Amino acid sequence: MISPEPTGGDRPVQAYDLMILGGGPAGLTAAIYAGRARVQTRVLGGTLPGGQPSRTAEVDNYPGFPDGVGGGELAQRFTAQAERFGAEIVPEMATEVDFSERPFRIRSARSQYRAGAVIVATGAVPRPLGIPGEEEFYGRGVSSCATCDGFFYQDREVVVVGGGDAAIDEALFLTKFARTVTVIHRRDTLRATEIYREQAFANPKIGFIWDSVVEEVLGDKTVTGVRVHNLKNGDTSMIRTDGVFVYIGMEPQSDLFVGQLELDPSGYVLSNARQHTNVPGVFVAGDVQDPNYRQVVIAAGTGAIAAMEAERYLGKYP
Amino acid sequence: MPLLDAEVKEEVARRLGTLTGPVRLVMFTQEIECEYCSETRQLVQEVADLSAHVTATVYDLVADSARADELGVDKIPAIAVIGERDYGIRFYGIPSGYEFTSLLAAMETAAAGEVDLAQATLETLSRLSTPVHMQVFVTPTCPYCPQAVVLAHKMAVASPMVQSDMISAQEFPHLAMKYQVMGVPRTVINEVTHIEGAADEPVVLEKLREALRARREEQ
Numbered sequence: 001m002i003s004p005e006p007t008g009g010d011r012p013v014q015a016y017d018l019m020i021l022g023g024g025p026a027g028l029t030a031a032i033y034a035g036r037a038r039v040q041t042r043v044l045g046g047t048l049p050g051g052q053p054s055r056t057a058e059v060d061n062y063p064g065f066p067d068g069v070g071g072g073e074l075a076q077r078f079t080a081q082a083e084r085f086g087a088e089i090v091p092e093m094a095t096e097v098d099f100s101e102r103p104f105r106i107r108s109a110r111s112q113y114r115a116g117a118v119i120v121a122t123g124a125v126p127r128p129l130g131i132p133g134e135e136e137f138y139g140r141g142v143s144s145c146a147t148c149d150g151f152f153y154q155d156r157e158v159v160v161v162g163g164g165d166a167a168i169d170e171a172l173f174l175t176k177f178a179r180t181v182t183v184i185h186r187r188d189t190l191r192a193t194e195i196y197r198e199q200a201f202a203n204p205k206i207g208f209i210w211d212s213v214v215e216e217v218l219g220d221k222t223v224t225g226v227r228v229h230n231l232k233n234g235d236t237s238m239i240r241t242d243g244v245f246v247y248i249g250m251e252p253q254s255d256l257f258v259g260q261l262e263l264d265p266s267g268y269v270l271s272n273a274r275q276h277t278n279v280p281g282v283f284v285a286g287d288v289q290d291p292n293y294r295q296v297v298i299a300a301g302t303g304a305i306a307a308m309e310a311e312r313y314l315g316k317y318p
Numbered sequence: 319m320p321l322l323d324a325e326v327k328e329e330v331a332r333r334l335g336t337l338t339g340p341v342r343l344v345m346f347t348q349e350i351e352c353e354y355c356s357e358t359r360q361l362v363q364e365v366a367d368l369s370a371h372v373t374a375t376v377y378d379l380v381a382d383s384a385r386a387d388e389l390g391v392d393k394i395p396a397i398a399v400i401g402e403r404d405y406g407i408r409f410y411g412i413p414s415g416y417e418f419t420s421l422l423a424a425m426e427t428a429a430a431g432e433v434d435l436a437q438a439t440l441e442t443l444s445r446l447s448t449p450v451h452m453q454v455f456v457t458p459t460c461p462y463c464p465q466a467v468v469l470a471h472k473m474a475v476a477s478p479m480v481q482s483d484m485i486s487a488q489e490f491p492h493l494a495m496k497y498q499v500m501g502v503p504r505t506v507i508n509e510v511t512h513i514e515g516a517a518d519e520p521v522v523l524e525k526l527r528e529a530l531r532a533r534r535e536e537q
Contacts, residue, residue, distance in 0.1 A: 011437075047465055047516045049419075054461030072416070072461060080329075091465055093518055109519040110436040139501035139514035148460035149501045151488055222500055243500070 015114045016042045018310055019106055020087075021094050022121035024051015025296045026286025028078040028087075029303030030119045030310070035085025037311045043082070043089040044108060050075020051123055052287070053296055055145050056166075057173040060195075062296050071147070074296070094122075099260045099279045102317070116317070117281045117310040120257065120269060121303060124250035124287040124294065129161065133217030134246070141223025142244045146170035149243075153178045158243035159226060160184070161214050167247035168192040168200050174245065175205040182239065184209045184228060209239070217244055252288045266291060275306040281317065283310050321357060322364050333422055334369035337429040339401060343374045346386060346396040354412040354489055358395035361412065365421070371429065390481065393490065397421070399471075401428030406474040411486025415458025420467040420484060433472040439523050443477035448533065450526065452482040453506045455499045462516040466503035469522055508533065 018034050020027045023045030034041040048054055056071030065074070082089065092108035103114040126144035128134055134142055143149040150173060158178045160171040163185035169192075171181045183190075183200070188210045190197050200206050209228060216227040218238070225240045252267045262270045262278040268291045269284045271277055277284050283306040286299035322330065345362045347355040359376055366374035377385050379394050389398050390408075397409040399421070405428055413421040427433060435443075452470040456463035470482035487494040487502060497506050505513040505522070507529040513522060 047518070048461055049464070050461065072459070075461070091468070095518075110434060139504055140498060141500055143501050145460070145462070145501075148457060148462060151457050151459070152494075152500045221498060 011111050013112050013114055014042070015103065016040050017116045017314055018042075018119065019044070019104070019113055019115035019117075020119045020121060021097075021106070022046055022051070022123055022286065022288070023049055023079070023089055024075075024121065024123045024286060024299065025053065025078060026123070026299040026303035026306070027051070027119065027121035028082045028089075029300040030121060030285060030307035031082035031087035031089070032085055033304050033307035034310065035082060035087050037307070039311055039314060041087050042113065043087050044092045044094055044106075045089050046091075046093045046122065049091065050079055051299075053078075055147055057147050057169065059296060094256060097256055097260055099282050102281060104282065117283070117314050119303070119306045119310055120261070120277070120282065120284045120288060121286045121299075121306070122253040122256070122288045124252050126246060127249045127251045129214060129246055129248065131214060131216055133219065134244075137217050137219050137223050137244075140221070141219060141242060142217055142246065144246050146173050146245055150174050150177045153243050155179050156242040157240065158182070158245060159214075159239065159241045160245045160247060162247035162249070163187060163190045163192060164247065164249065165192045165196060168196040170245060170247055171206055172196070172199055172203065175203055178205070178243075180207060181205055182207045182209060182241070184212055184214055184226075184239075186213050186231060187211065214244070250287065250294065252291075254288055264291070274309050275302055276309060281313055283313075320364060321361050327364075327368060330365065330422065331368040334365075334372060334425065337369060337371040337426065339371070339429040339431065341372045341425045341429050342400040343372065343425075344389065344398040344400055345374060345376045346379045346382075346391050346394050347376060348379045348394055349381070352394050355395045357414075358397065358412040361414070362397060372425065395489075399424045399428045401431050401475075405431075406478075406481035407471045408481065408483040410483055411489035412458075413484065416461055416464050417456055417458055417467065417484060417486070420464040420471070423464070423468045424471045427468075427472055427475050431475065433475050435472055435476055436519055436523075439473070439519055440476055442523060442527065443473060443480065446477050446479040446530075448479065448530075450477070450480045450529070451508055452480065453485055453493075453497070454483065455485050455487045455494060455497065455502050455504045455506070457487055457502050460502045463503040465516040466505055466513070469519060470505060473522075473526075
């Protein structure tokens with residue numbers, strides 16, 4: 001990693017009643033509620049406008065869309081609704097926070113802020129495999145975004161690592177481009193929802209390697225294969241492939257809050273049922289606090305709670 | 319058939335209504351149009367129709383080669399987004415899907431003629447004595463890509479030495495091949511350094527400095 005410059009120190013401080021860190025379903029729903037309550041709010045949207053739905057081809061389980069909705073479209077609708085109620089959404093990412101006293105202090109690469117209350121909704125990012133070759137070939141055959149990069153694999157062979165909803169959804173999406181899609185999963189059954197399993201098993205382009213983990217990504221200029229280890233019989237084999245799509249789950253994006261907020265051992269921000277963190281005035285919503293469900297509808301729900309609690313807090317401690 | 323539906327037109331008109339200066343969309347196509355040339359031309363004209371601040375001009379890459387040379391345009395479809403002067407903002411390939419956002423952002427930036435970058439970035443850009451070429455490869459279905467494109471275009475506005483291109487990987491497969499693009503966004507700076515993914519401003523700045531160091535060592 002490149003160490004970034006000291007940040008934000010060169011701009012005048014901007015003050016808001018409420019700062020929302022994260023522009024996914026949780027942060028944007030919080031912004032809709034805060035906007036309607038006329039709370040002066042700024043949303044730091046981060047690197048993925050609209051959050052994780054943006055990188056999902058199709059969302060079929062968000063209520064109100066009986067025919068499903070493109071993930072990108074859903075994200076855009078959230079954004080438009082938040083903007084309609086006056087939310088200022090900027091493509092910045094918090095780089096430093098100080099929650100030790102009020103007003104809370106937040107910095108990004110180009111700005112510094114003070115806020116009466118904060119909602120942490122920074123979400124989760126794809127968990128890397130953590131194996132040799134993965135980082136080296138990132139962008140040259142290793143990807144965690146099928147919607148972004150599927151195009152580059154027309155008539156080529158790819159593997160998808162993982163067996164959950166995201167892995168199978170993206171494997172299905174990749175069959176639009178790739179000649180073959182091989183799902184490599186560490187167990188002998190898929191964790192994915194039944195409807196995904198049915199579709200995957202019915203798709204002639206999709207094959208499976210069970211009980212196996214990928215140990216190394218191989219290649220020269222670009223990816224040429226993976227080394228796969230079978231956990232049941234101990235065998236190791238080489239699989240030829242042009243692309244490796246990694247969908248082994250997500251990890252909470254909470255590094256920034258170490259020492260500021262109470263986190264669980266996996267890094268999820270701890271909260272009570274009303275989305276309060278251990279710091280009064282700092283609330284949390286969405287996948288950064290949800291190790292269990294990680295659904296758009298639940299992220300939106302916790303975002304609404306966090307905003308209503310923040311309004312109440314700001315009323316008490318303006 | 320219009321490319322933009324009524325709802326989108328309304329939203330674009332609202333956004334362009336806040337432009338603080340004139341913007342020219344200079345589009346290049348050719349007599350026998352390329353795959354996305356006619357759609358790009360239509361898009362540019364539809365957008366220009368939505369704001370009194372925006373004008374569209376269409377050139378032929380071959381017949382108007384002098385104008386193309388002047389703007390450094392060497393492939394089509396191309397759009398140069400020009401404000402009070404030519405800041406070096408280019409789009410190669412149709413700015414559709416997520417990249418339509420980048421086009422609107424580029425128009426806002428070119429109209430304003432100034433950018434909200436960190437002081438450290440502005441200082442480095444103001445000291446540039448040699449040209450910098452940023453090429454950001456994208457696909458229209460990449461939600462991370464506009465951030466990389468918008469940042470590169472802002473850097474172009476901040477310095478007369480910088481030209482920044484959005485390049486649609488699927489319309490220019492030979493360039494995607496040349497730069498080994500298999501994932502987007504991928505930003506190539508001066509042919510020597512590259513950035514995978516939508517990096518934050520300080521990371522891009524560091525890569526830009528690395529490219530400048532590499533050039534100095536070469537000389």
